[in-house]
Amino acid sequence: MSFPFKAVLFDMDGTITDSTALHDAAWDAFARAHLGSGLAPGDPRLVPGRTLDVVRAVLGRHVEGDEAQRLHDDKEQRFHAIARGRMRPIDGLRDYLEWLAGQGVATALVTNAPRMNIDFSLQELGLIDAFGITLGAEDVVRGKPHPDPFIEACRRLGVAPREALVHEDSQLGIKAGVAAGAAVAAILSGMSADAAQASGARWVTEDYVAWMAQIPMLAV
Known part of the structure; x- marks a missing residue:
């Protein structure tokens, strides 16, 4: 053909x-660590986009520089831990x-x-x-x-x-x-x-x- x-x-x-459910689980763990409460699947803050944009939406504040990189990497490391062997x-x-x-x-x-x-x-x-x-x-x-x-x-x-x-x-x-x-x-x-x-x-x-x-x- x-x-x-x-x-x-x-x-x-x-x-x-x-991998959506795996990312949702990582964002939930991220929110629990940084906000003290989790995120349900479908939370409006979990919009498609770049990781740092979602970090800012989840935290409800603007982050930049070293703090932004640290938070970005924290979320992705949580994703790797959850997703390893499951993709x-x-x-x-x-x-x-x-x-x-x-x-x-x-x-x-x-x-x-x-x-x-x-x-x-x-x-x-x-x-x-x-x-x-x-x-x-x-x-x-x-x-x-x-x-x-x-x-x-x-x-x-x-x-x-x-x-x-x-x-x-x-x-x-x-x-x-x-x-x-x-x-x-x-x-x-x-x-x-x-x-x-x-x-x-x-x-x-x-x-x-x-x-x-x-x-x-x-x-x-």
Whole structure:
């Protein structure tokens, strides 16, 4: 089967691995340590974004400099302790990546997560060398929902955004992909099909097994 894109750009949390519950548990532990009370799943402070933005939202105050770095690392170390040995790839991901490689399609991991989480997650998933490039919070000034991460990934891969497909699992990420000029296929690990399509996703799928079944019918 043919594929109409020269590159595929993957978000990380929720897109290559369903890690939302693990992050929620880490944020709950972080809040208990620093506020004396925990956070329930779905707390409005747990918005998708960069770790430091969520740290500030959870604490309800602005932090900078050494304190900000210490709090950032504290949360991520809690995540690593909770997630170690418990992360699994989204169904069909390995087969999809192998198929893309066989088609000569470039791949990138494009996330708001810091490098320490990228390296940890790929190691846990056994996907250290699975992506052509990885791009995280340290690589661009503005993260998602700005289009900058996807635009930069396309630049590094040598493709135009219109030649790329983005896989995302959040409204924030979908909007970033659309703003970059890429087509978006949403992974429904944590949102409804209606919400994904309202944010601009052209296609929706439960996992990569179902997505590969859709590929012969793609229209761009």
